[in-house]
Amino acid sequence: MYMARRTPRALIASATAVTALLTTAGAVSAVPAAPAVPQATVFMVNPVQSSGDQSLVDAKDSAGAVPASAYASAALRNLDGSGGLSGRWTYVRSDTGASAKTAEAGAYTRHDDQFEQVMAYFWTNEAQEYLQGLGFGSELPGANDRAQPVRINQWGADNSYFTDRKAEIRFGKGGVDDAEDAEVIVHEYGHAVHHAQVPGFGTSVEAGAIGEAFGDYLAVEVGTHAASRYGWPLKADPACVADWDAVSYSSAPHCLRRIDQDKVYGDRVGSVHADGEIWSRALLDIRRALGARVADRVIINAQFGFAPDTSFQDAALTTIATAERMYGARAADAVRAAFAGREIPGIR
Numbered sequence: 001m002y003m004a005r006r007t008p009r010a011l012i013a014s015a016t017a018v019t020a021l022l023t024t025a026g027a028v029s030a031v032p033a034a035p036a037v038p039q040a041t042v043f044m045v046n047p048v049q050s051s052g053d054q055s056l057v058d059a060k061d062s063a064g065a066v067p068a069s070a071y072a073s074a075a076l077r078n079l080d081g082s083g084g085l086s087g088r089w090t091y092v093r094s095d096t097g098a099s100a101k102t103a104e105a106g107a108y109t110r111h112d113d114q115f116e117q118v119m120a121y122f123w124t125n126e127a128q129e130y131l132q133g134l135g136f137g138s139e140l141p142g143a144n145d146r147a148q149p150v151r152i153n154q155w156g157a158d159n160s161y162f163t164d165r166k167a168e169i170r171f172g173k174g175g176v177d178d179a180e181d182a183e184v185i186v187h188e189y190g191h192a193v194h195h196a197q198v199p200g201f202g203t204s205v206e207a208g209a210i211g212e213a214f215g216d217y218l219a220v221e222v223g224t225h226a227a228s229r230y231g232w233p234l235k236a237d238p239a240c241v242a243d244w245d246a247v248s249y250s251s252a253p254h255c256l257r258r259i260d261q262d263k264v265y266g267d268r269v270g271s272v273h274a275d276g277e278i279w280s281r282a283l284l285d286i287r288r289a290l291g292a293r294v295a296d297r298v299i300i301n302a303q304f305g306f307a308p309d310t311s312f313q314d315a316a317l318t319t320i321a322t323a324e325r326m327y328g329a330r331a332a333d334a335v336r337a338a339f340a341g342r343e344i345p346g347i348r
């Protein structure tokens, strides 16, 4: 059985062999080799999304519950060279288990506490790299372009959150450990982005719903971008958020929430998570109309102009105006149509 399966360690061994070949080839030329970037073993967003297997279960955090094929090897970029998970865009602290070492980041499996630390580093870095790639932090203002503190905290139960006071993200360990699902990680990072853009954002129910919606939407955007960047499989419905974390509390197909629901403004129930599905559907429709890059530049750039207690109407108007300023009337019309489809008051 051990011979038949490719373990993450075997994957690393083959990756190392490739590196060795490249090093040998490089020795022929006079170009000095760049310092080796530590390799991590991570989930390809999450095991349900990459495999399409809706029958996977947590099995009390056992390594054997998830096949080796759910893991991939990927570079841990932007590290500060300290040997720990600390870098330009994120640093990870753990209240559960010893701190991961970057030199061993390729050897952890989901049963190791350090695996979640590595996942948290990899995916928060990936999220900021995505924003940088959109121009935030260069052509456009930075959006949380600083080292984001992240803590793996067992007291969070099945709940992860972003704290305003410390601007820290905390990941809980109820059910499937929250930081085993990249979409949970990036959702929380979305809150950090909003808070960096507008300190204290989310003081009304509608602003809170916009925050939840953006976290869900960003999770899908960063995950699908990574899948295409690294050539990873995407075998679950892309509109489904946190397919893996949700195996503990949903029926198949497992989703914490979706971003393609048909909810309209009149369907509000006063809960930020449920009402967020009105807004995230509008964001998805903007992306469908304008493409991911243009849509995400507009959506995120607009957020700088949201009041901490904004309404759906004001935030929609700001987003339409941002599209007009950045890309002209046709883009603005597409954004307006997306919000009109959700029957946001005053948008038609």
Ligand SMILES: [Ca+2]
Pocket: 061, 110, 111, 112, 113, 115, 116, 177, 180
């Ligand atoms: Ca785990």
Ligand SMILES: [Ca+2]
Pocket: 158, 159, 172, 173, 174, 175, 176, 177, 178, 245
């Ligand atoms: Ca969980």
Ligand SMILES: [Ca+2]
Pocket: 049, 183, 236, 237, 238, 239, 240, 241, 242, 243
């Ligand atoms: Ca997903």
Ligand SMILES: [Zn+2]
Pocket: 187, 188, 191, 211, 212, 215
């Ligand atoms: Zn949230």
